[in-house]
Structures are given as structure tokens and as C-alpha cells.
Amino acid sequence: MEDAVRKAAVLIEALSWIRRFRGRYVVIKLGGSALEEEAAVKSFLTDVIFMRTVGMHPILVHGGGKAISQAMNSAGIESRFVHGRRYTDEKTLEIATNVLANQISESLAQEIKSQGAKAEPLHFGTRNCLQGEQLTLQAEDGSSIDLGRVGYVTDVDESLLAEVCESDAIPVIPSVALDKSGQKLNVNADTAAAALARILKAEKLVFLSDVPGIFLDKNDPQTLVSHLETERCRSLIADGTIDSGMVPKVDAALEALASGVGKVHIVDARLPHSILLEIYSDKGIGTEIVK
Numbered sequence: 442m443e444d445a446v447r448k449a450a451v452l453i454e455a456l457s458w459i460r461r462f463r464g465r466y467v468v469i470k471l472g473g474s475a476l477e478e479e480a481a482v483k484s485f486l487t488d489v490i491f492m493r494t495v496g497m498h499p500i501l502v503h504g505g506g507k508a509i510s511q512a513m514n515s516a517g518i519e520s521r522f523v524h525g526r527r528y529t530d531e532k533t534l535e536i537a538t539n540v541l542a543n544q545i546s547e548s549l550a551q552e553i554k555s556q557g558a559k560a561e562p563l564h565f566g567t568r569n570c571l572q573g574e575q576l577t578l579q580a581e582d583g584s585s586i587d588l589g590r591v592g593y594v595t596d597v598d599e600s601l602l603a604e605v606c607e608s609d610a611i612p613v614i615p616s617v618a619l620d621k622s623g624q625k626l627n628v629n630a631d632t633a634a635a636a637l638a639r640i641l642k643a644e645k646l647v648f649l650s651d652v653p654g655i656f657l658d659k660n661d662p663q664t665l666v667s668h669l670e671t672e673r674c675r676s677l678i679a680d681g682t683i684d685s686g687m688v689p690k691v692d693a694a695l696e697a698l699a700s701g702v703g704k705v706h707i708v709d710a711r712l713p714h715s716i717l718l719e720i721y722s723d724k725g726i727g728t729e730i731v732k
């Protein structure tokens with residue numbers, strides 16, 4: 442009996458959050474590290490279906506850095522990263538966009554469908570929703586750094602996304618944009634998700650990765666911080682506490698918050714139902730970043 446009452450209490454706790462987020466966009470970025478664990482991905486997609494069913498508009502954006510590197514290895518091409526971006530020549534572009542759109546997006550959408558919900562992969566091979574431009578970075582001496590066909594998102598087809606969400610489907614979006622002449626660009630998935638959240642003025646941006654959140658000591662999970670403000674994030678990046686793959690995520694988080702996104706969350710994709718616990722309960726389990 443006690444157990445049944447406890448279950449009802451959980452539902453009641455979720456009620457105010459369900460009401461608050463009805464009809465709102467939540468952009469969820471699934472990273473390549475998290476995608477490696479098949480069972481965890483299936484359970485995560487059940488959570489996304491739950492979110493959709495209770496009226497939220499979840500938008501799934503994904504990367505797949507590890508799978509792209511594996512596919513490149515198999516093709517005998519070595520991956521090269523320049524300032525955290527994969528140097529993308531024509532052959533790399535073909536492999537990366539094939540892995541992201543034709544393999545990962547399609548398999549995520551298939552899994553959502555096999556769990557009884559609707560999903561629509563949105564990319565260059567179906568209906569594209571990310572427009573972009575080629576990214577040029579500047580070196581300290583002012584010269585430009587060549588990244589090849591790497592891009593950043595400049596615009597999003599909002600009416601397409603609204604239409605897909607209204608049809609009750611979950612949009613599944615790989616981090617590939619098209620430029621003005623319809624050519625593909627390889628976009629870092631963290632920045633693609635942040636651009637989507639910014640342009641849609643999403644309620645939330647959630648990063649699912651392979652760590653429980655942000656640690657103050659990278660090697661000690663006990664140092665997880667549950668709440669961070671933007672200034673603190675900047676100093677944690679500056680002093681090296683936040684480094685490697687976490688830097689583009691936190692940079693993207695700061696950019697999204699600055700342009701009106703309500704809150705950013707970093708949660709562990711490997712922990713069952715982490716996203717539901719983060720969004721629909723009073724005390725989350727990962728790291729939340731606020732302005």
C-alpha cells in the first residue's frame with residue numbers, strides 16, 4: 442500500500458511540470474558517446490515518447506562522432522580535428538553525413554516507431570530543416586583556419602518543425618545543414634542543438650552525454666554540481682575544470698541562455714530515465730545551467 446501511495450505522489454509531483462511544459466519546445470541533444478549503449482538509447486527514447494505523450498514538443502538532435510570516426514577508419518581515412526571540429530574534406534563529408542542521416546537518424550526514428558509512437562527524420566535526404574554557412578575560424582595571428590566543409594546553423598525551418606510536432610511526431614535531426622546552394626555542411630551537434638533551441642526560443646535545451654553532469658574534479662563523480670550560473674561556467678572553462686568535449690556543450694549552453702532559452706541541462710544518458718527525473722521532478726539529477 443505504501444508503495445502505491447508513493448507512486449501516486451510521484452505522479453502528482455510531475456503534474457505541475459507537465460502543465461508548465463505543455464506545448465513547449467524542448468531541444469534534446471543525444472551525443473555520440475551516449476549512442477554507443479543500445480539499451481540506454483532505447484530507454485531514453487521511451488522517455489522522449491513520454492514527454493511527447495504528455496504534451497511537450499521534444500525535438501531530438503543527435504551527433505555521432507564516434508560512429509563517424511569508426512566509419513572513417515574502416516574506409517582507411519584518419520580523422521583530424523581542428524579546434525574541436527572534424528576537418529571535413531569531400532570524402533569525410535560523404536561518410537559523416539551518411540552515418541548521421543542515413544544510419545543514426547533513421548535508426549532512432551525506427552526505434553521510436555517500434556515503440557508505438559511517431560517520428561520523422563528531417564535531413565537532406567527527407568525534408569531538410571537546418572540551413573547553414575561554412576564556418577571559418579581565426580587563428581591568433583588573424584589568418585583563417587581551414588576546416589573544409591564544416592558549417593554552423595544560421596536558420597531553422599520553423600514551420601516545418603511546427604507541422605511535424607502538430608502531427609504528433611517527434612522530429613529527429615542529424616547535425617547536417619545545407620548551405621544556400623543546397624550543399625551539405627558538417628556541423629558540430631552541440632552547436633546545432635543550441636542554434637535550434639535559440640531560434641525556436643525553446644523552454645529547455647538538454648544535453649545527454651556519458652557523464653552524470655559537470656564535475657568540479659573531472660575524475661571524481663562526487664564533485665557533481667547540480668546548479669551553475671553562466672559566470673561560474675565561464676570561470677570553470679577558463680581555469681580548465683571544464684575541458685575537452687564538455688567545452689562545446691557549455692559554450693553552446695551559454696549561447697542558448699543568452700538568447701532566451703529558459704534553462705540548459707546536462708544529464709547522463711546511461712542512467713535510466715535521467716531526462717524524466719531532470720525535467721519532471723522538483724530536484725533534478727544532473728547539472729542545470731541558468732542565466
Ligand SMILES: Nc1ncnc2c1ncn2[C@@H]1O[C@H](COP(=O)(O)OP(=O)(O)O)[C@@H](O)[C@H]1O
Nearest residue numbers: 472473474650652654655656682683684686687
Ligand atoms: N568538468 C567536467 N565534468 C564532466 N565531464 C567533463 C568535464 N570536463 C571534461 N569532461 C568530459 O566531457 C565528456 C563529454 O563530452 P563528449 O565526449 O564530447 O560527449 P558527447 O559525445 O555526448 O558530445 C565527458 O565524457 C568528460 O570526459
Ligand SMILES: CC(=O)N[C@@H](CCC(=O)OP(=O)(O)O)C(=O)O
Nearest residue numbers: 473504505506526527628629630
Ligand atoms: C564539425 C564536426 O566536428 N562535426 C561532428 C558531427 C557529429 C558530432 O558532433 O557528434 P558528437 O555529438 O558525438 O560529438 C563530427 O564530424 O564528429
